[in-house]
Amino acid sequence: MQRIGVFICWCGSNISATVDVVKVAEAMKNEPGVVYSANYQYMCSENGQQLIKQAIKEHNLTGIVVGACSPRMHEATFRKTAEAAGLNPYMVEIANIREHCSWIHKDMDEATEKAIILVRTAIAKVKLNAPLMAGESPVIKRALVIGGGIAGIQAALDIADAGFEVDIVEKNATIGGRMAQLDKTFPTLDCSACILTPKMVDCAQHEKIDILTYSEVEDVKGFVGNFSVKIRRKARYVDESKCTGCKVCMEKCPSKKGLNAFNMNLNTRPAIYIPFAQAIPNVAVIDPEQCIKLKTGKCGICQKFCGVGAIDYEQKDTFVERQYGAIVVATGYKPIDLDAFNEYGYNDNKDVVTSLELERLMNAAGPTNGVLLRPSDGKHPKVITFIQCVGSRDSSGCGKPYCSKICCMYTAKHAMLIREKYPDTEVHVFYIDVRTPGKNYDEFFRRAVEQYGVDYIKGMVGKVYNENGKLMVQGSNLIDNEQVTIESDLVVLAAAIEPEPSVRKVATLLTASIDTNNFLTESHAKLRPVESPTAGVYLAGVCQGPKDIPETVSQASACAAKVIGLLVKDKLKTNPCVATPDESMCNGCSQCANVCAYGAITYVDKEFRIGGGKTEVRRVASVNPAVCQGCGACTVTCPSGAMDLKGFSSKQIMSEVEAICKK
Amino acid sequence: MQEVTTEKKEFVPNIVAFCCNWCSYAGADLAGSSRLTYPANVKIIRVPCSCRVNPSFVLKAFQQGADGVILCGCHPGDCHYVTGNYYTRRRMALLYSFLNYLGIEKERTRLEWVSAAEGARFSAVMNDFVKTVTDLGENKRLTDLRVKEGE
Numbered sequence: 139m140q141r142i143g144v145f146i147c148w149c150g151s152n153i154s155a156t157v158d159v160v161k162v163a164e165a166m167k168n169e170p171g172v173v174y175s176a177n178y179q180y181m182c183s184e185n186g187q188q189l190i191k192q193a194i195k196e197h198n199l200t201g202i203v204v205g206a207c208s209p210r211m212h213e214a215t216f217r218k219t220a221e222a223a224g225l226n227p228y229m230v231e232i233a234n235i236r237e238h239c240s241w242i243h244k245d246m247d248e249a250t251e252k253a254i255i256l257v258r259t260a261i262a263k264v265k266l267n268a269p270l271m272a273g274e275s276p277v278i279k280r281a282l283v284i285g286g287g288i289a290g291i292q293a294a295l296d297i298a299d300a301g302f303e304v305d306i307v308e309k310n311a312t313i314g315g316r317m318a319q320l321d322k323t324f325p326t327l328d329c330s331a332c333i334l335t336p337k338m339v340d341c342a343q344h345e346k347i348d349i350l351t352y353s354e355v356e357d358v359k360g361f362v363g364n365f366s367v368k369i370r371r372k373a374r375y376v377d378e379s380k381c382t383g384c385k386v387c388m389e390k391c392p393s394k395k396g397l398n399a400f401n402m403n404l405n406t407r408p409a410i411y412i413p414f415a416q417a418i419p420n421v422a423v424i425d426p427e428q429c430i431k432l433k434t435g436k437c438g439i440c441q442k443f444c445g446v447g448a449i450d451y452e453q454k455d456t457f458v459e460r461q462y463g464a465i466v467v468a469t470g471y472k473p474i475d476l477d478a479f480n481e482y483g484y485n486d487n488k489d490v491v492t493s494l495e496l497e498r499l500m501n502a503a504g505p506t507n508g509v510l511l512r513p514s515d516g517k518h519p520k521v522i523t524f525i526q527c528v529g530s531r532d533s534s535g536c537g538k539p540y541c542s543k544i545c546c547m548y549t550a551k552h553a554m555l556i557r558e559k560y561p562d563t564e565v566h567v568f569y570i571d572v573r574t575p576g577k578n579y580d581e582f583f584r585r586a587v588e589q590y591g592v593d594y595i596k597g598m599v600g601k602v603y604n605e606n607g608k609l610m611v612q613g614s615n616l617i618d619n620e621q622v623t624i625e626s627d628l629v630v631l632a633a634a635i636e637p638e639p640s641v642r643k644v645a646t647l648l649t650a651s652i653d654t655n656n657f658l659t660e661s662h663a664k665l666r667p668v669e670s671p672t673a674g675v676y677l678a679g680v681c682q683g684p685k686d687i688p689e690t691v692s693q694a695s696a697c698a699a700k701v702i703g704l705l706v707k708d709k710l711k712t713n714p715c716v717a718t719p720d721e722s723m724c725n726g727c728s729q730c731a732n733v734c735a736y737g738a739i740t741y742v743d744k745e746f747r748i749g750g751g752k753t754e755v756r757r758v759a760s761v762n763p764a765v766c767q768g769c770g771a772c773t774v775t776c777p778s779g780a781m782d783l784k785g786f787s788s789k790q791i792m793s794e795v796e797a798i799c800k801k
Numbered sequence: 802m803q804e805v806t807t808e809k810k811e812f813v814p815n816i817v818a819f820c821c822n823w824c825s826y827a828g829a830d831l832a833g834s835s836r837l838t839y840p841a842n843v844k845i846i847r848v849p850c851s852c853r854v855n856p857s858f859v860l861k862a863f864q865q866g867a868d869g870v871i872l873c874g875c876h877p878g879d880c881h882y883v884t885g886n887y888y889t890r891r892r893m894a895l896l897y898s899f900l901n902y903l904g905i906e907k908e909r910t911r912l913e914w915v916s917a918a919e920g921a922r923f924s925a926v927m928n929d930f931v932k933t934v935t936d937l938g939e940n941k942r943l944t945d946l947r948v949k950e951g952e
Contacts, residue, residue, distance in 0.1 A: 208830045209847065210822075234845070237833025242924075243841045252841045259844065649881045651824065653918030671823055671917065672881065715849070735883040769882035770853030774892065786849055791858055798817050798844045799865030 140265050143174040143199040144257060145190055146235075147181035147206035153240040158250040162205060162235075165254050169261055173197050182212050187219045194223035201229040201264040205257045207236040211662070226269035228714065228785060233260035255798060262797040266790045270714035275764050277363040278463040279705050282307065284355055284644055287315020288687060289468035289679030289694040291337050296698030297466075298346035302705045305460060306341065307369055308351045309640060312417035313338055315470050319400065319494065321501040321508075323687055324551045325582035331416060331503070338418040352423060354640070356457065358465075358647040361767060362674030363710045365462045373453040375424035375432065376410070380448035383412060383420030387440035387449070396428040398505070402495040404513060405505035410440050410449075415503060422448075464674050464701040465648065467658060468694065469641040471680035473633040474529045478536040482525060482631055483602040488514040489609055490602060490629045493524075493548055500555060510560065512628055519563065519627035522556060523611045524549050525599045526569040529634035538634045538655060543684035545632035546573045550586040552630065557590040566593045566624055568613050576686070595622065602629055641681050650675050657683050668696045676700050715785030716766035717773060719759040722746070723780035726757030730772035730781050738765035739772060814868035814934040818845045818927070819854045823881035824916045825873030831920030832927075839927035843871075850874070851912075852885035856896040859910060863943040869909045869934035873923070876914040886914070905942050908933050 144166040148154035163177040174197045178186045181204060193199060202225070204216050209232035217227035235253040243249040281297050283290045286308030294304045306313060317323075318338075320330035341347050350369060357368040391408035398407040400414050409428040412420060430437035431451055441449040473492050476484040484490045489512050491499070502508035512519050526545055529537030546569070553565045572594070574580040586592045599613035611624045637656040645652040650670040651659035658677050661669040668676050678694040679685065685693070704710075719730075721744060731739040742760045745753045759781065770783045782788055820826040826847050832839070848854055851874030859870045872893065874886040893912045901907055911930055915923045 208826075208833070210827060210830060234830075234847075237830040238845055239833075239841070241833040241836055242838045244838070245841070248841045252844070255844060259846070646878055649879075649883060651827075651875075651881075651917045652879060653916065659917050671827070733884075733888060735885070767882055769850040769885045770848065771850065771882065771885050771888050774852060774855045774888070783849070783853060786853055788855060788858075791846060791848065791853075791855075792861055794846045795817060795858055795862045795867075796865055798846070799815060799862060799867045801815075801866055 140171040141173045141198055141200045142169075142171045142261055142264060143190070143193050143197060143202045144169075144172055144176070144261065145181055145193075145202065145204045146175070146177040146257070147186065147204065148177065148179045149207060149236055150179060153206070153236050156240040156243060156246055156249040157235055157253045158246060161250055162253050162257060166257055166261070169258060171265055172261065174199065181206050182215055187215075190216070190219050191223040194220065194225050199225065201225075201231070201267055203231050203233055203257060203260040203264050205233040205235045205253065205260070208232075208234045208238070228270040229264065229267050231260040231264040231267065233257040259794045259797040262793040263790045266787065266793055268784070270784055272711040272714045273763050274709040275363055275712050277705060277707050277710055278365075278461045279303065280305070280460070280462050281464045281466065281701050281705065282365070282367055282460070282462040283466045283468060285315070285468035285470055285679070285681070286310075286313030286349065286351065287468060287470045287679060288317040288334060288337070289470065289690045290315070290466065291341055292691050292694035293466045293468060293678050293698045293701070294347050295337065295340055295344065296695050297701050297705075298344045300698070300702045301346065302702065303346050303348070305348045305350060305462075307353050307355055308349070309354050310413065311352045311374070311421075311423040312413045312419070313341065313349060313351060314414075314416070314418065317687060318414065318416070319402070319497060319501075321497050321504075322551060322555060324547045325576070325578045327551065327555075335416045338416065342418045349419065350458075351419060355644060355647060363463045363704070365465060365674065366459060367462060367465075368457055368459050371456045371458060373426075373455050374421070375426070375429070375449065375451055375453050376422045377448045377450055378419060378421050380446045381421040382446055383422070384445065385412060385422075386443050386445070387422055388412065390439050390443045392437065392439060393428050393430050396425055401498045401505045402492070404495060404498055464676065464704050466676045466678055466697050466701060467641070467644060467648070467650065467670070467681055468678040469638045469644055469681045471635040471684075472638050474538065474636050476528070476631065476633055479528060481601050482528060482599070482629070483604065483609070484631060487602070487604055487609060487629070488512075489519070489627065490631065492631050492633045493545065493552065494633070496552055496630050500552070510556065517627075518560065521564045521624065521626045522566070522628045522630065523609075523624050523626040524553065524565070524567040524630045524632065525611070526567065526632045528631040530632070531570065532634070538636060540655060540684065541573065542632075542634045543573070544635065544686045547576075547579060547582065547686065549630075549632055550574075550583045550592075553592040554586045554590045557592060564593070566595060566626075568595050568597055568599045568611070570596075570598060576688070635680065635684055637681050648672055648675050657681065668693055668700055674704065712764055713768055714763070715768045715783065716763045717761045717768065717770065717781055717783050719761065720780045720782065721758045723778050724758040725778055726759065727777065729775045729777060730759055733771045733775045735769070735771070736765050736767055738762045738767075812935060812938060813842050814931065814939070815866060816843045816869045816871065816931060816934060817862045817867045818843050818871045818873060819848055819851065819858070820845050820873045821851045821875060821881070822847055822849050824875035824879065824914075825851075825923065827917035828873070828915040828919045828923040831917065832923040833920075835920045837920055837924035839924045840931045843927050843931060850880065850882045850885035851889040852882070854889065856892055856899070859896060860943065863905060863909070863940060866940070866944060868937070868940040869911075869930060871911045871913060871927075871930050873913050873915045873926070876916055879916065903942060905940065906937055908937060909940060
């Protein structure tokens with residue numbers, strides 16, 4: 139005999155404002171099988187949980203339904219509550235009467251009626267629930283960090299310091315990421331390299347960290363605690379173990395016309411190169427698109443001059459396969475393509491640059507050795523105009539709908555640095571809003587305006603055009619309500635940032651959720667902000683949303699804490715909601731194994747009694763519960779209906795359908 | 802004089818929505834937490850993956866008196882279980898023609914991809930679907946004609 143308990147939560151006023159919770163709880167008392175029904179302000183609170191525990195014990199409940207928020211929020215909480223009261227945790231069902239009811243409906247009668255149906259549906263399901271036992275799976279005590287920018291570096295260092303092995307996979311030839319390209323960092327103006335490069339060295343020297351540069355994740359199998367990852371190590375054409383980073387090859391290489399991506403293509407580099415002076419590893423790499431030897435077979439100068447014999451034109455991509463317990467995604471960002479923003483003349487004028495390009499133009503290790511010179515004629519610009527929100531907060535469809543978050547601050551930084559170094563320079567900034575939330579951020583911005591006399595103009599720019607060698611910036615000044623045209627020598631565009639495009643492939647491989655802007659989705663915006671909904675996958679840096687360095691580092695350390703929390707465990711509880719075949723119905727047709735994405739299904743020969751004292755041996759499906767992820771693809775494929783899914787059985791879903799449709 | 806009011810009962814369709822746990826159910830949650838409304842006659846059943854939905858569940862819903870059934874899953878390529886939604890897509894294609902054969906308007910079933918970040922899309926899809934089904938009117942084709950309880 140089923141003895142169901144129903145618990146309706148008010149969630150303060152979140153549910154009770156639009157759902158008559160008392161009425162719902164009362165109505166449930168008449169449902170067949172329900173022996174107890176109550177309502178309470180906060181069911182998830184200590185007192186609320188106590189109420190549930192007490193009811194389970196006093197009324198000998200065999201199953202409970204909690205009408206509350208989404209199961210994605212508190213299913214785990216209420217399962218623990220049930221378990222503490224001696225009830226199997228899988229005898230709990232949640233009726234989502236908040237996100238799917240009270241929050242979206244305004245009419246009290248309508249919402250209450252729906253809540254009753256939703257709770258009734260959950261009751262119908264819980265009656266068919268069976269006690270389930272979670273299995274255990276081992277945890278591989280090694281973490282993978284995808285991306286070697288500041289986010290990946292910080293996460294790796296923190297995990298490694300806790301004593302776990304970490305591999306950093308970086309697609310470029312060196313770690314360091316975007317931060318390595320920056321000159322100074324706001325709001326303290328310390329030099330980016332001075333704070334980043336020691337961390338890069340720490341990574342290289344850490345005995346627990348293995349850095350795989352010029353490598354990409356090719357395939358991911360497995361699940362939390364037990365990922366198997368195939369990594370492609372792209373051919374460098376240089377033996378990493380032999381190269382000493384002496385740079386003789388770079389001097390001797392006759393093919394010097396390759397665009398220097400590290401310097402935002404503002405100058406050139408040889409076909410064999412080390413991305414920048416502090417690169418980790420300090421090992422050269424050959425660009426196969428540019429190398430004369432690799433393209434034509436004739437040259438080989440670098441090989442002749444290499445004192446240690448590190449050059450290997452025959453090198454091929456290799457693959458390594460490693461096992462990990464947890465994965466941190468830290469793939470970073472890039473500025474958006476500005477092709478859709480022709481009004482700013484970026485493609486037509488050399489002296490219209492992006493902020494990241496300006497960063498290189500101001501960097502002591504950049505193409506101009508830190509002297510601010512115009513790309514077109516190498517002269518000092520006297521009037522510099524910054525244009526904010528280029529592609530950010532753009533609902534026209536050309537750009538991005540979100541705020542890129544870092545531009546207001548870095549533009550204030552650029553303006554300040556320019557005025558400091560070249561006080562005779564006029565600096566104008568066209569802005570829509572100045573957004574400076576953050577510790578010491580607004581103070582920083584105000585310094586730019588008040589101490590450094592940067593001219594901030596509220597308004598948008600309509601057009602940038604070239605007139606007699608001058609860049610005319612035409613925009614509106616909303617405060618003075620007039621059109622202005624500023625004759626400028628250099629125009630700097632604060633281009634929106636977007637996730638590095640390779641994140642899409644990574645997301646697909648990890649089956650991690652991604653949003654329409656290609657940012658990875660966190661499990662819960664406030665409660666689980668660094669976890670992907672895919673267990674064992676963690677998010678650090680801009681791959682999750684626009685953020686600056688301090689935030690990125692915080693998030694990376696948070697990721698590391700989560701990873702460490704996972705890796706210290708020897709075993710993880712597995713999801714018991716897995717597929718299970720009814721062997722008496724299975725005819726061993728192999729259809730289920732064909733659709734299983736995890737290879738969880740095998741076939742075994744089993745002996746069955748067929749009556750009359752006789753037996754027969756039949757081939758039947760067998761599901762490995764440690765490998766099955768519980769999607770249910772096999773259950774629908776099975777032609778004889780032998781396969782079912784625990785926790786989401788066909789009978790349970792049918793009963794839910796019936797409960798919803800009942801008139 | 803007493804005013805004569807003719808009570809006109811507006812048709813409110815009953816709609817069953819199957820949502821996968823990882824994308825669409827989370828999308829529906831986001832619609833909720835963003836307070837994006839859709840009609841109360843949409844009731845969601847949570848399934849681990851859209852591929853868990855047996856076409857017989859859809860038929861069952863119609864048989865039990867549902868006026869519309871909508872299936873929501875992750876966008877192609879984004880399935881939490883790698884390939885689950887591809888199976889769903891193929892099965893639904895077959896189901897559409899079967900429903901057509903049964904004389905059930907194809908518009909009463911729909912397959913939509915809604916990611917966890919698309920709360921607005923979830924709400925828009927539901928509003929649109931409810932409107933479509935409302936316009937089609939009551940579904941009588943598969944109603945169970947056997948004697949019902951209390952009759």
